[in-house]
Amino acid sequence: MTDDRLTRLSARIRARRGADPDSSYVARLLATGRERIAQKVGEEAVEAVIAATRGDPGALTGEAADLVFHLAVLLESLGLSFDDVLAELERREGVSGLAEKAARSGVGLSKPGE
Numbered sequence: 317m318t319d320d321r322l323t324r325l326s327a328r329i330r331a332r333r334g335a336d337p338d339s340s341y342v343a344r345l346l347a348t349g350r351e352r353i354a355q356k357v358g359e360e361a362v363e364a365v366i367a368a369t370r371g372d373p374g375a376l377t378g379e380a381a382d383l384v385f386h387l388a389v390l391l392e393s394l395g396l397s398f399d400d401v402l403a404e405l406e407r408r409e410g411v412s413g414l415a416e417k418a419a420r421s422g423v424g425l426s427k428p429g430e
């Protein structure tokens with residue numbers, strides 16, 4: 317069973333484009349512009365990092381949800397959705413991250429833990 321929660325979130329965000337910014341947080345973000353949305357993604361990423369380094373699973377869950385949501389809005393600002401991201405992740409399935417990176421930088425040039 318494919319999990320369509322991310323696809324539903326992207327669709328809900330796309331449906332809010334052009335809605336009244338006084339009644340829709342997504343519409344307000346999109347009306348404010350991509351720089352502000354990107355700033356929120358950065359803020360939420362930092363808040364997720366702080367929650368994780370504090371070893372707080374509950375806080376990390378909430379901040380990660382904020383991060384994923386704001387990333388979805390940032391994707392929408394460029395006409396993209398999680399469908400595009402999930403398709404890219406599917407394309408990468410089965411390809412080792414170490415092998416992929418070594419192929420980019422030449423065999424054996426990447427250091428362990430890099």
Ligand SMILES: N=c1c2ncn([C@@H]3O[C@H](COP(=O)(O)OP(=O)(O)OP(=O)(O)O)[C@@H](O)[C@H]3O)c2ncn1[C@@H]1O[C@H](COP(=O)(O)O)[C@@H](O)[C@H]1O
Pocket residue numbers: 325328329332339340341342343363381382385
């Ligand atoms: N998933 C979300 C979602 N997650 C977070 N948020 C909002 O994002 C805002 C985050 O702003 P802030 O960081 O200032 O708030 P905060 O995180 O509490 O504060 P900090 O502690 O982070 O500083 C809050 O207003 C949250 O309510 C979201 N707003 C909307 N959605 C989804 O988007 C749909 C459309 O929302 P509207 O456009 O508002 O109708 C909703 O039905 C939901 O599915």
